[in-house]
Structures are given as structure tokens and as C-alpha cells.
Amino acid sequence: MTMNDENAKEALKNQEAGISDFDWISYADDHAYDQGERNELEKIYDQTLSTVAENEVIEGTVVGITKREVFINIGYKSEGVISISEFRYNPDLKVGDKVEVYVESSEDKKGQLVLSHKKARVLRSWERVNEAFDKGEIIKGYIKCRTKGGMIVDVFGIEAFLPGSQIDVKPIRDYDVFVGKVMEFKVVKINHEYKNVVVSHKALIEEELEQQKKEIIAKLEKGQVLEGTVKNITSYGVFIDLGGVDGLIHITDLSWGRVNHPEEVVQLDQKLNVVILDFDDDKKRIALGLKQLTPHPWDSLDENLKVGDKVKGKVVVIADYGAFVEIASGVEGLIHVSEMSWSQHLRSAQEFLKVGDEIEAVILTLDREERKMSLGIKQLKPDPWTTIEEKYPVNSKHKAKVRNFTTFGVFVELEEGVDGLIHISDLSWTKKIKHPAEFTNIGDEIDVVVLEIDKENRRLSLGHKQLEENPWDVFETIFTVDSVHEGTILEVFDKGAVIALPYGVEGFATPKHLVKEDGTAANVDEKLPFKVLEFNKNAKRIIVSHSRTFEDEKKIEEKTEKKSKASSTQKVVKKLNSNIEKTTLGDISELQALKSELEANQKKSDSLSEE
16 A cells, blocks of 8 residues: 555545544654655655566565465565475575565555565576576476386476486486485486476486596506495396496306306395406406405315216206206316216207206316316216126017117117117018108017127117018918919009018019900009919019919910810821721722821921920
8 A cells, every 4th residue: 555545544534533634644653744754754765665577587585484485575665475385496495595586466455565486487497497508507406206217307497307317327226215305407408399308317426426436447457356336237247336437247257156147146235345357448347256256166176086986966057968067166067968878879968967956976087277077977877788798698589669760770779778770671571661660659669689789889789570480481382483372452653563462471563464364454452363473582572473374374275275186186097097908099099188188287286286
């Protein structure tokens, strides 16, 4: 309310009271100023107050702070009041601090000066943000909440983005602990088009660490032992913070023993001593070691341990070619797959052992200088070939397991380490087997008889058909040459056909011997009589013919008919000769002509029979 308004009100009171010229204000204040003096004094007072323009940003001074409000003096006749929530980014605010405020109104309905610190910050925010970015200034911000990939930070009233990777130099596992905190930041990126601001707290830490890093790097030496903190753990190693400088302990340098994952040896934030193994020229990559701080296990290996001794250990690695066994922490020996079994056929180590197995083995070789050791487990059992002739003598019968096929036979196993071969020709007396898979299956059990022993080369020659008598001794008496048997055509090809004969025997016939009596060729599955042309016991071969069955019969019939005609002619001639003496001279000439005719017929008949 202005002074003129107050004077008007006082004059109105005087009129209502019937006193036109009484100065109520002077009476109330007990001052004897007249109106002229009063106006003069008001002018002097107004000159001591600053003029306030609404909708402008000016600087004020904090003159009071309560739990809810902050009182600001901007040199006006009254003080402004601002909610303390507008200063949450600055928890250190105190009386006497200078702050910028936005004048919303010089007087509200209650005559109160209305100010806003938040609006002042918004109006000045972009100017301040750009200035901070250009100068690399450190600013404060209030972390409001989490968002995808980072945090939202209130900076000068602007919502800036703080990426998760820019919160600290070490990985952050819990983002929520930062919500509601006020931290210092540097503006690292501004997008004016989209009004985006990116800030970083990590940049401040890195600046501090950079100086420390330079001091530390300058003092680094190979072999130096330093204390560090586990900063990060990966599958291939551990990153150690050496106080501003990071180094890597590769997984192979964590322990002298096998390590599947670094978490088996160290934990996050663990403090430990490490030794510097190597670094590049700029000392940006530092290789550290942990196991090097302890003696190598090979150096403390029992001096009395020698080749032939038995040791116990744990299988730590399996490969196709063998298994590595740890007999002490950091001391390993290799069991080659060939030293796992007396068997000669190819197998993988996985068939005998698995990771984690606790086993006993025999030391085969030991090289302390090279820190290498080879072991064997088959040596724990006697070599079955040392007594092979006693256990598997020639002609002895056994059961074996089918292990593998080849085109020429079947490999079988009589026991672990004792293998043998059944040649394809020794599988069956009667069947012609093209491949062993036609006769048996891998994994099947088969009866065998020992035919031959080659102890030096660790080979057994076995047979299956020898378990039975040779049926070809009997077949020799049945399938004699020219004997006829009923057979079925199994297969026909260019060079002939395979014929199924009685007793499971197969014969062979060439194409010309497959022609039937009507001139057509015999086909598969036809059942016909066949004559044996050839029987070879050693080669197990029988040659047969269908055509010969009816061709030979026809020849026999023709030959018999010719012989009968010849004998009748001879009888007539003989009769005539016996009656010559009884005939007359006139009859002799006629008989002579008849005799000549019969003799001619006889010669013709003989010539035909010879053909």
C-alpha cells in the first residue's frame, strides 16, 4: 500500500469523525510532522530502496533459513520468501550466501515480494551450462532418479543425463545408493538441438587419478611388489587397482595349480600383494602376477620320487590324446591315452577317465628341470600278452565282443588289451559275405576259435566257421558232377547268375546255361533243375547248368534211336546172307542190289551216330 493511499484513508476518517484537518497519522505515531515534511521524508526513504522490475533475474542475499523456507533480501522494502525445496541441490546453503532469484511480483495480495530461485536457475541454466562446458568448470548437481543406462541429474534446474559408466572409475553394482545425493560433475556433452546435457563424475576422479598415476608409473619396475585392490574379475583374469593405475593378473598367473575361473582365487575389493611381471613402453599395460610370490611347487616336490613309483592324483583336464593329473598343487603329469589300456585299437581318453576322478598311476618319466612328468595306469595291471599262449592257446574256443569292422574282417576283443581279427573268409563255410556287417553287429558277442598267435606283434588270428565241421566234405559226395538238383535263381547279372541249391549252398551258372527248353532265358526267383558241371572243394565253387538237363537227355534219346536202327539193318543183311545159297541165279542179282542198298544205309547211319 502506498503513502498516498494511507493519507486518503486518514482524511476519510477525519471527515467521518467531524474533524476535517486532524492528522490521525501524526497522532498515532506521536510525531509532529506535517504533510509536507512527511512527503519529504518518504522521498528520502524511497531513495534508499532499490527499484525492482518484475520478470527479471537479480542477485539476492540469504538472510534467514527455516525448515521450509529461505528468506532473501534483494534490497527491496520487504524480503522475499522461497521454498527450501528449490535449494535441494545445495544442502550447504547458509545465511549470507548470494543467490540468483527471479522476481515474479513486487507485491502479492498480502503485499509480499514474490521470488523464485528455480525460475532464475532455469533462465540462466543454459548460459551457465555452456559456460561450464567451455571452461571445464566443476558444477554441483542433484541426482533425482534412475533411468535406463544411468541417472537423471538436476543441474541449474536442467535435467542432465549421467551415464552409468560415468559415475565412477570402477563398475557400479548398485545405482540406487546414489539417488538423492548431491555430487560434483563436469559437463562433457551438450546437444543444443535436442536440449540434451551429459555430465560425468568419473571425469573428476580421473583427473585426480591421472596425477597419482603419473607418480606411480614413474616408480614402476619389473619385479616390484605392490599392494592393490581387486577392481574387476573376468573369465580371463583379474584387474587390480594399484592406486590410480590398473594392472591385469592373467588367469594363468593367479596360481601354480589349475584355475577354472579367477573367482576361485580372489574376490572383488580384496586387497592383496602382487608382483609386476612386465609393462609396455608407455607403461599403460601392466602385467601382474600373484603366484610368483610363492615358491614353484616343483621346487618342493619330494626328492625321493622316481620313475616306477606309484602316485595318487586328481584328473584336472581331459583331452582326446590323454588326461592331466594333478598329484600336488601345481604339479601335473600327463597320462597318454596309449598308457590307459593294454588294448591296441584307437580310443579316446574320455572312455577311461573324467575330470574330478581320484586315481592312482605309475610314474613313467620324470624331468625336474623341464618340470614334466608322464604317468600310466595300465601298468597297474599285468600285461595280458605275457601269458597269452597259456590263456588263449591255438584251437581254444572263447567268446569275444565285436569292436569294429573292416572290408576284410571283424576286430573283436576277448578281454581288455587282447584283440583279435576274424577274416571275412573265416566267418562262414557256406555264405559268400561281401561285408562283415551282413553277418554280425558292433557290440554283439560272437564265438571264436584261436587259429594263430603272433605274440611279438600282439595279434591273434581268430575264426568263427571253424567251430563247425567243414560241410564241403559232405557236399563233395552230394554235388557230384552230372548230378541234378533243384535250385532257385537268386541274382542275375551280366556274367551269369547265383543259384540257391539245397543245404544252403550257392552255385553259379553262365548265361548260356540259363536258356530254357523253349529258348527263353531264366529269370530271378525261378525254380528249375540244374546239373552240376564242376565241383571245387578248395575254392568252394559249384558250376551248374539248366540247359544241360534237357540237352543231354535229347542227345541220349537220339543216340539210342540211331543204335536201334543200325541193329535192325544188320539183322536183315545177315538173314539175306544166310539165304543166298538157297536162291536161284535169277534171284542173286536182285538180292545183290538190295544188299548194296542196305549197306549204303548202314554206312550213312554209322556216320550220323559218329557225329
